[in-house]
Amino acid sequence: MMGENRKKGFWLDPRAKLFLILMCVLASMVAPSLGYQFILVLLIALLGVLFGKWKYAVNAVCFYAVICVLTVWIMTEMTGTLRTMFVAFLGLFHKVYACGMLAGIVLSTTKVSEFLSAMNRIHAPKKLVIPLAVMLRYIPTIQEDWRFIKDAMRMRDVSPTPAGFLKNPGMTIECIYVPLMMAASKAADELSIASITRGIENPSPRTCLVQIKCGAADWIGMSVAVAFFALELCLQGGVIG
Structure with a gap:
């Protein structure tokens, strides 16, 4: 099987x-x-x-x-x-x-699929499992957005380093926090919608291609x-x- x-x-x-x-x-x-x-x-x-x-x-x-x-x-x-x-x-x-x-x-x-299957084995409550599952997908997504932001900053001659922050703090904060917050908010919404679409709230037992043992x-x-x-x-x- x-x-x-x-x-x-x-x-x-x-x-x-x-x-x-x-x-x-x-x-x-x-x-x-x-x-x-x-x-x-x-x-x-x-x-x-x-x-x-x-x-x-x-x-x-x-x-x-x-x-x-x-x-x-x-x-x-x-x-x-x-x-x-x-x-x-x-x-x-x-x-x-x-x-x-x-x-x-x-x-x-x-x-995420392995994590959800394992939590289902120990009958963990959904209120705990769902936020953790979203977090597992949320962090890699934000890391990818952070790489894009750093590339865009270099194109504007803004260094995403502590030295760059000391040299031009206002521009560094504007180039980092504004797009990062917008990307984080968008990613959270998209991940929540995708999780619901994939049946994360389905009460039926989950299946997984990998044997959880x-x-x-x-x-x-x-x-x-x-x-x-x-x-x-x-x-x-x-x-x-």
Whole structure:
């Protein structure tokens, strides 16, 4: 049967991906040191490589490594109010970076049909599923519009960079936010209409060409996430102490 086909290459059940995001949030919250945050980022990068997102994974790890070096330098070399401000900002950055990195991988590797079928398996409420499904299609659409906006800005000799913003803030804001807001509003309407047309509100059980089932890769990934979280709890004295 077509419903029993599996995708070629590495594939995870959408439910397993949501569980990994949950464990990533918890692991980031209780990370005992910067080193464990970096290990968490490396694990997420490994997941990205398995999905074929090796360029995304390498860039994310390199950027985070630079931030880690900057954090260590600030904590050892700076003093006073300026140090407190940077440490507070970077502390929040370290907590959300791994979660954002994993969310980017999940969004780019999950199809709406697979997500809806997985949510139907766990009997998730429609009020939760429909906004998430629209979001999965909304973000790639806005990213495509953003590339068009950047091309149009370059034709007008306006740089879509922080340096360009400092040089000509008024023109940069006009060229970015006005078309981006208009495109976002239009995309939201179009996606809502398309979702309704495709029967997103249909109460009948959904079907999918890809078999939605947790396999060995799903259980291994979830086990590694739980083990890493448990290790952090032990080191923090959350379990032993």
